Amino acid sequence: MQLDEDTIDQFRHDGVVVLRDVLDTGRMQAAFEAWQWSLDHPGPLASGLIPGSDGAFQDLCNPEAATVYEPCVRNMPLAWIAQQFWGGSAVWFLYEQVFHKQSADVGRTPWHQDTSYWSIRGSNLIGFWVSFEAIPKQAALEFVRGSHRGLLFNTSRFDPKDPTLxxxxVGADHTGYLPPLPDIDANREQYDIVSFATEPGDVIAFHTSMLxxxxxxxxxTPERRTLTLRFFGEDCCMAHSPGPPAPFGKDIGHLKPGDPLRHDRFVKVLDSA
Ligand SMILES: O=C(O)CCC(=O)C(=O)O
Structure with missing residues (x-):
């Protein structure tokens, strides 16, 4: 899928774009089968999305899932799209995440930034958000436009009492200190919030540092079944972080801050262009 310059510029500037009709019926079916596999084979990080609340499920980075997702990501144009945003960088698959909001009263996913959960930094980071239902704007994921170019915050622990916690x-030596997450929902007028209604086959591409x-x-929208596929490129390396190399744990634990993010754990989907 060849992108035009405006779309590439928009992604770089805003940190998010909606791409229409990216996945045809066959690729959506393959993506759905992978999503269903994840639901049927919960990994070590599977949980209710919001601790203490019912009706939602998530799983991510399942070590057993690589062979399920690899054919899927190789057969999709997502890595090629990422490569165009990144000016020709090679592209590696980072990991999958599945979301299942199972009933009509599941609340908002709290504001957060994916990058700040990880000890990984770089500009070549992207998530592709794929939903299997049509999602109207009022039920859509929201983004603070341009926030990938701003601060990384000490991201949400998804506490239902206070989603900004x-x-x-913060350790005594302040290594990897990240500033507290602002309360975006309480001050929505101060933020440039964007969202997109989507149909099955559409994909929302966003920098993982986006709020x-x-x-x-x-x-x-009484049910939402969503798959997020994340990729990284050449400029990504390990970084100091207040936490572990989440969500990879021991798998990549020998990599040190500053080391390029390269490991057998990550499938290379595209060589540099
Ligand atoms: O779909 C959701 O509710 C959350 C998605 C998300 O946070 C992500 O894909 O990074």
Whole structure:
């Protein structure tokens, strides 16, 4: 899928674009079968999306899932899209994440930034958000436009009492300190929030450092089945972080801050162009 310059510029500037009709019926079916596999084979990080609340499920980075997702990501144009955003960088598959909001009253996914959960930094980072239902704007995931160019915050621990509570304790030496997450929902008028209604086959591409959240279910969208596929490129390396190399744990634990992010764990999907 060849992108035009405006779309590439928009992704680089805004950090998010919606791409229409990216996945045809066959690729959507393959993606759905992979998503279903994840639901049927929960990995070590599977959980209810929001601790203490019912009706939602997520799983991510399942070590057993690589062979399930590899054919899927090789057969999709997503890595090629990422390569165009990154000016020709090679592209590696980082990991999959599945979301299942199972009833009409599941609340918003709290505002957060994916990158700040990881000890990985770089500009070549992207998530592709694929939903198997049509999603109207009021149930869509929301993004703070341009926030991938701003601060990385101490991201949300998804505490239902206060979704801004940080995930990491700050250590005595302040290594990897990240500032507290702002309360975006309480001050929405101060933020440039964008969202997109989508149809099956559309894909939302976003930089993983984007502040994003939302996507509650309601009577119009009583169930949401979503797959996010994340990729990285050449400039990504390990970084100091207040936490572990989440969500990879021991798998890549020998990599040190500054080391390029390269490991057998990550399938290279495209060589540099
Ligand atoms: O779909 C959702 O509710 C959350 C998605 C998300 O946070 C992500 O894909 O990074």
């Amino acid at each position: 940080p995930i990491f304790e 994003h959240g939302g996507g509650a279910t309601d009577g119009v």
